[in-house]
Amino acid sequence: MKLNIALLAGDGIGPEVIDQAVKVSDAVAKKFNHEINWTPALTGAAAIDAVGEPYPDETHEVCAKADAVLFGAIGHPRFDNDPSAKVRPEQGLLKMRQKLGLFANVRPTFTFPSLVDKSPLKRERIEGTDLIILRELTGGVYFGERGRKDNGNTAFDTMTYQRFEIERLARKGFEMALKRGKKLCCVDKANVLEASRLWRETVQAMEKEYPDVEVSYEFVDAVAMRLIQWPKGYDVIITANLFGDILTDEASVISGSMGLMPSSSLGSDVSLYEPIHGSYPQAAGKDIANPLATVLSAAMLFEDFNLKEEAEAIRAVVNKSLAEGVVTEDLSEGSKAYKTSEVGDWLAVNI
Amino acid sequence: MKLNIALLAGDGIGPEVIDQAVKVSDAVAKKFNHEINWTPALTGAAAIDAVGEPYPDETHEVCAKADAVLFGAIGHPRFDNDPSAKVRPEQGLLKMRQKLGLFANVRPTFTFPSLVDKSPLKRERIEGTDLIILRELTGGVYFGERGRKDNGNTAFDTMTYQRFEIERLARKGFEMALKRGKKLCCVDKANVLEASRLWRETVQAMEKEYPDVEVSYEFVDAVAMRLIQWPKGYDVIITANLFGDILTDEASVISGSMGLMPSSSLGSDVSLYEPIHGSYPQAAGKDIANPLATVLSAAMLFEDFNLKEEAEAIRAVVNKSLAEGVVTEDLSEGSKAYKTSEVGDWLAVNI
Ligand SMILES: CC(C)[C@H](C(=O)O)[C@@H](O)C(=O)O
Numbered sequence: 133m134k135l136n137i138a139l140l141a142g143d144g145i146g147p148e149v150i151d152q153a154v155k156v157s158d159a160v161a162k163k164f165n166h167e168i169n170w171t172p173a174l175t176g177a178a179a180i181d182a183v184g185e186p187y188p189d190e191t192h193e194v195c196a197k198a199d200a201v202l203f204g205a206i207g208h209p210r211f212d213n214d215p216s217a218k219v220r221p222e223q224g225l226l227k228m229r230q231k232l233g234l235f236a237n238v239r240p241t242f243t244f245p246s247l248v249d250k251s252p253l254k255r256e257r258i259e260g261t262d263l264i265i266l267r268e269l270t271g272g273v274y275f276g277e278r279g280r281k282d283n284g285n286t287a288f289d290t291m292t293y294q295r296f297e298i299e300r301l302a303r304k305g306f307e308m309a310l311k312r313g314k315k316l317c318c319v320d321k322a323n324v325l326e327a328s329r330l331w332r333e334t335v336q337a338m339e340k341e342y343p344d345v346e347v348s349y350e351f352v353d354a355v356a357m358r359l360i361q362w363p364k365g366y367d368v369i370i371t372a373n374l375f376g377d378i379l380t381d382e383a384s385v386i387s388g389s390m391g392l393m394p395s396s397s398l399g400s401d402v403s404l405y406e407p408i409h410g411s412y413p414q415a416a417g418k419d420i421a422n423p424l425a426t427v428l429s430a431a432m433l434f435e436d437f438n439l440k441e442e443a444e445a446i447r448a449v450v451n452k453s454l455a456e457g458v459v460t461e462d463l464s465e466g467s468k469a470y471k472t473s474e475v476g477d478w479l480a481v482n483i
Numbered sequence: 484m485k486l487n488i489a490l491l492a493g494d495g496i497g498p499e500v501i502d503q504a505v506k507v508s509d510a511v512a513k514k515f516n517h518e519i520n521w522t523p524a525l526t527g528a529a530a531i532d533a534v535g536e537p538y539p540d541e542t543h544e545v546c547a548k549a550d551a552v553l554f555g556a557i558g559h560p561r562f563d564n565d566p567s568a569k570v571r572p573e574q575g576l577l578k579m580r581q582k583l584g585l586f587a588n589v590r591p592t593f594t595f596p597s598l599v600d601k602s603p604l605k606r607e608r609i610e611g612t613d614l615i616i617l618r619e620l621t622g623g624v625y626f627g628e629r630g631r632k633d634n635g636n637t638a639f640d641t642m643t644y645q646r647f648e649i650e651r652l653a654r655k656g657f658e659m660a661l662k663r664g665k666k667l668c669c670v671d672k673a674n675v676l677e678a679s680r681l682w683r684e685t686v687q688a689m690e691k692e693y694p695d696v697e698v699s700y701e702f703v704d705a706v707a708m709r710l711i712q713w714p715k716g717y718d719v720i721i722t723a724n725l726f727g728d729i730l731t732d733e734a735s736v737i738s739g740s741m742g743l744m745p746s747s748s749l750g751s752d753v754s755l756y757e758p759i760h761g762s763y764p765q766a767a768g769k770d771i772a773n774p775l776a777t778v779l780s781a782a783m784l785f786e787d788f789n790l791k792e793e794a795e796a797i798r799a800v801v802n803k804s805l806a807e808g809v810v811t812e813d814l815s816e817g818s819k820a821y822k823t824s825e826v827g828d829w830l831a832v833n834i
Pocket residue numbers: 222225377674675704
């Protein structure tokens with residue numbers, strides 16, 4: 133197979149972790165006789181510095197033409213705490229999601245046998261957790277009208293959902309559930325929000341198309357609680373953009389290491405793969421960041437092109453590195469800490 | 484002191500837990516020579532059944548005239564999963580908050596030495612947690628304009644904040660922080676939402692009035708993570724209505740028992756005290772619900788009237804009941820489980 137992949141390293145530790153994912157992907161490609169064509173493009177603060185725009189048109193063209201996008205992270209501290217900044221790296225992220233039509237953010241949450249005890253949660257609560265949160269990514273309050281009134285003394289944001297947006301997200305959810313635990317939980321705030329009532333209505337109407345999937349409806353506040361109390365109770369969760377933002381980050385605590393959690397953002401034409409950790413500026417340039425989340429995001433990419441053995445090979449070598457202690461300082465616990473690049477090299481050689 | 488307290492038992496286990504809080508409050512009043520006048524009034528599903536309205540005008544009058552309101556819980560399963568229901572118990576709650584002007588919901592999160600190991604979180608992460616979440620309760624997307632367009636295929640809700648709403652909430656937060664750990668964290672989503680940018684702006688402008696308070700600004704998704712990873716890092720959190728709804732429920736997991744967590748909702752004229760657990764319909768009428776959250780809410784009431792010894796007496800007898808195992812079945816762990824009413828009697832006698 134020939135794959136054209138747009139490579140958006142972004143800010144902070146982005147470039148370093150992306151490098152390792154490229155090494156590992158190239159090694160897999162070689163082993164299984166595929167050809168990967170990487171096309172780098174600018175995004176985030178790096179793009180603002182270069183061309184004044186966090187998601188430049190040239191970058192969009194590269195992504196739109198590619199078979200998939202591998203993404204690092206964006207964000208830079210000099211834009212934080214500056215509510216008045218006109219151009220912010222995050223805007224690039226939102227623009228990218230919208231222009232590429234990345235409507236479904238897929239975030240698996242699972243535990244690694246060798247790392248279960250690193251979680252702030254007790255082992256018996258989390259061991260065997262295997263859930264997916266499917267977050268709507270191009271609608272809701274992220275993209276509704278917003279502004280100020282009354283000389284700036286009143287601010288508003290509009291949370292809007294259209295039936296088709298909910299339907300296409302829910303359809304992905306039902307289909308994923310069918311291939312997994314056959315349980316779908318729609319998370320909303322239907323006791324308050326009209327948009328949530330439309331979510332519930334829409335999903336309820338689809339239930340009969342998927343008689344084998346057991347569907348439940350829960351309020352977001354209750355789920356924020358239950359996710360921690362008993363994550364094993366969930367299989368596939370579907371939810372709106374803002375709720376998904378909060379719940380996916382919350383769920384990332386379960387595994388005990390953000391540095392390990394991959395994600396994908398699915399569009400109709402092209403999809404994007406990225407680690408869920410951010411740009412982690414404190415570690416940038418030090419060759420100490422954990423590259424595994426990005427490497428595992430590449431595994432999700434292969435899987436989506438139906439290259440299951442390839443994906444499995446990546447996951448297997450990641451597990452091997454964890455078992456043998458070839459890990460960065462966040463996981464080394466007093467033993468030798470490997471550099472980001474050393475972990476990448478080791479994975480590429482051992483695949 | 485003479486206190487007129489409106490008594491809103493509500494639905495589910497509400498009446499049972501409220502009864503115990505009344506017993507204990509009366510015992511404290513007797514001991515310290517106060518007089519409490521209780522005026523019961525209807526609310527929730529119970530009020531819908533009686534007069535077709537979840538927060539009837541008569542109930543509002545009782546509350547508005549009272550010195551304080553003690554509240555049980557509202558909600559009934561026959562209204563759930565029925566997005567089309569015209570009158571819902573929750574509407575009563577929202578109407579009550581709005582009409583009484585209960586703009587600040589105060590939710591302390593702390594651990595009980597004897598119960599630390601019941602938490603899903605590891606002891607070392609939570610022992611000594613002592614934080615307060617101050618949730619804005621009468622604004623934001625809960626009270627903005629909402630509706631449908633396009634033949635019902637588009638739904639919208641408006642998240643609005645005015646500067647004065649943020650200011651009065653933040654002021655409470657600053658003042659609480661001054662009396663405690665002197666740290667205030669403003670939680671928002673200022674990288675996306677205009678309303679959040681107004682929050683940040685407003686709080687930043689107030690910083691100079693409180694030079695002794697260390698202020699930080701964090702994104703709600705990050706806090707959903709950090710609350711679980713390291714709750715001891717927080718002192719006072721201030722946040723908008725919807726974020727507070729999610730974070731307060733999430734935080735309730737820390738203590739290991741929702742049945743123990745009290746809250747208050749402060750207004751300019753009258754304030755309301757309630758357990759954070761809901762109406763828990765499965766347990767209703769069985770005399771098994773844990774009354775301690777309601778009893779501890781009564782302690783918060785006394786405290787707010789500057790009756791500190793009285794509040795302390797309640798907390799002390801609650802701790803004693805926990806230490807001596809005079810607890811309901813949710814905490815009894817194989818030992819004898821006391822009934823709701825037995826726990827209430829024991830507390831009243833031992834105060
Ligand atoms: C940076 C921010 C705009 C973004 C979001 O809220 O979607 C981030 O938190 C995420 O989850 O990818």
